[in-house]
Amino acid sequence: MNRTVLDLWVGLFVIAGIGALLFLALKVGSTSTINAADSYEVTADFQNIGGLKPRAPVKSAGVVVGRVADIRFDNEKYEAVVTLRLANRYAFPKDTSAAIMTSGLLGEQYVGLEAGGDSQKLKDQDRIMITQDAVVLENLIGQFLYGKAQEGAAK
Amino acid sequence: MILGWEREVLKQAIENLGNHTIQGVWRIGFACRFFLAVLLHSGTAFRRFGLTIREMYFTGVLSLIIILVSGLFVGMVLGLQGYETLQRYGSESALGTLVALSLVRELGPVLAGLLFASRAGSAITAEIGLMKTTEQLSAMEMMAVDPLARVVAPRFWAGVISMPLLAALFSAMGILGGYLVGVRLIGVDEGTFWSQMQGSVDFTQDILNGVIKSVVFGLAVTTIALFEGYDAPPTAEGVSGATTRTVVTSSLVVLALDFVLTAFMFRGLN
Numbered sequence: 001m002n003r004t005v006l007d008l009w010v011g012l013f014v015i016a017g018i019g020a021l022l023f024l025a026l027k028v029g030s031t032s033t034i035n036a037a038d039s040y041e042v043t044a045d046f047q048n049i050g051g052l053k054p055r056a057p058v059k060s061a062g063v064v065v066g067r068v069a070d071i072r073f074d075n076e077k078y079e080a081v082v083t084l085r086l087a088n089r090y091a092f093p094k095d096t097s098a099a100i101m102t103s104g105l106l107g108e109q110y111v112g113l114e115a116g117g118d119s120q121k122l123k124d125q126d127r128i129m130i131t132q133d134a135v136v137l138e139n140l141i142g143q144f145l146y147g148k149a150q151e152g153a154a155k
Numbered sequence: 156m157i158l159g160w161e162r163e164v165l166k167q168a169i170e171n172l173g174n175h176t177i178q179g180v181w182r183i184g185f186a187c188r189f190f191l192a193v194l195l196h197s198g199t200a201f202r203r204f205g206l207t208i209r210e211m212y213f214t215g216v217l218s219l220i221i222i223l224v225s226g227l228f229v230g231m232v233l234g235l236q237g238y239e240t241l242q243r244y245g246s247e248s249a250l251g252t253l254v255a256l257s258l259v260r261e262l263g264p265v266l267a268g269l270l271f272a273s274r275a276g277s278a279i280t281a282e283i284g285l286m287k288t289t290e291q292l293s294a295m296e297m298m299a300v301d302p303l304a305r306v307v308a309p310r311f312w313a314g315v316i317s318m319p320l321l322a323a324l325f326s327a328m329g330i331l332g333g334y335l336v337g338v339r340l341i342g343v344d345e346g347t348f349w350s351q352m353q354g355s356v357d358f359t360q361d362i363l364n365g366v367i368k369s370v371v372f373g374l375a376v377t378t379i380a381l382f383e384g385y386d387a388p389p390t391a392e393g394v395s396g397a398t399t400r401t402v403v404t405s406s407l408v409v410l411a412l413d414f415v416l417t418a419f420m421f422r423g424l425n
Contacts, residue, residue, distance in 0.1 A: 010208050013216045017320025020327035021366070027349070028255050028330060029356040055357075 038088040040124040041069060044098040044111070045079045050134025052100055052109045058084050060113040065090045068111060084111060084128075093118040099132035109134060186382045192303055193311050193381065199304040206309040207316075214275040214310070214377075215317030219324070221274055222267055226325035229262060230254060230332025237333070238341050250343050251352035254333030259356060259365045260421075263326030265413050268372035270325075271318055272405035276380035279310055280401040283384030284394035307385065311377050318373025319366050326365065364420045368413065375412060376405040 049071065058066035066086035074081050084098070095116030102109050113128075122128070200207050237253040283306065286292050292302040330352075337343045356362065380401045387397035 006212050007208060009216045010211045013211070013219060013317075014320065016219075017215075017317075017323055020320070020323040021362075023327045024259060024323060024330075024362050025358055028259065028352055029358040029362045 039085050042084050042122050042126045042128055044082050044128040044131050046131050046133050047079055048133040049080045050100055050109055056110050058111045091121040094120045094122055097130035098128045100134035189382050190378050193307055196304040197308040200308040200312045207312050210310045210313035211317055214313050218274045218321060221270055222321045222325050223328050226328030227332040230329030231336045234333035234336030238337060247343055248347040248351055250337045251348040252355040255330055255352045255356050258326045258329040259361050264322045264365050264368040264372055267322040267325040268409040269406050272376045273402050276376050276401050276405050277398045279380040280384040280398045284387035284397050288389040288394060307381050311381055314377030315373045319369040322369035368416050372409050375408050379405040
């Protein structure tokens, strides 16, 4: 067999393989982890985070502005401490509120940020004061039944 | 009461069992020593890289057709079946995610590994077994050429380099197949298909782990194929038996390793 032809085929094979890897890396996957250099971290305390997971998106007005970096349990306040890693190019006022929401009826949970009106911006390691817990279906049904029962009693 | 001949049969059965076990353990030990010897002798495979390139042609380039075609069809089937199931829950927008994640995490490395074992592994075993049968390996030793360095190591590295490339091509073709069926044929929205995919496939978690898997499978399959060929009894029957064993053993090892690797990689994900 001719050596140069063989080399050509192997070269094509290697290029195609690397091309496939690049295709997977660029077109199929995404580096969802924001690198530490151009991002800052803020924390938010929640009484109930529902099914929130690390790496879940942080959205504001529906746009992904960061990711959930860490979820801890504070054993003194008995609350969940959620660390949010936000991209540097998005700055939020100090009185921004954070809520745990669900995308769709059964979709994954994410943190929604709603900007306030403060002129000062959130800085690294700041804490978001106003938070809203995840909606727990059992509590909702309980409230609904309680309301219905009261309606019945009023009649 | 156990009669004389029954005792003899029982004794024979237990002896066979013990013999098989000892032979099995002996072979595993020899395979490990063989693996280390190949690693130690792989200097030649890189110094004379032409040898490795020649083997990459036989293991990699010649496996391309089967890998590409199977990848395309697996992806197309995934697209059809995935759509069938997902549309029942009104979430056909997740089709891209389903196709990409199942291919990149599991099907790409595993199916490429199985195909690689039956396409390239069996060929390696048959070639080396026949070299041993026709005493080419002994002849090399006579000429002070180490067959491990000259014959085995280039095939080993060619297999280890080819396997991740083949697995990546398999996954890429599969995603293309899923795209063709899902978007072109059925009519899932093209934007959602790709963006849902990109939103849920992570580079390090999914793609890099898939590449690690395929490298491990490449190591396992080529080592088994080379060892079976090197260890084959030097007869026609011996070579054919070794070829069969290569395909059976490496398929089982690929599937078992896949479970172990998956348990390691994706346990801490949630």
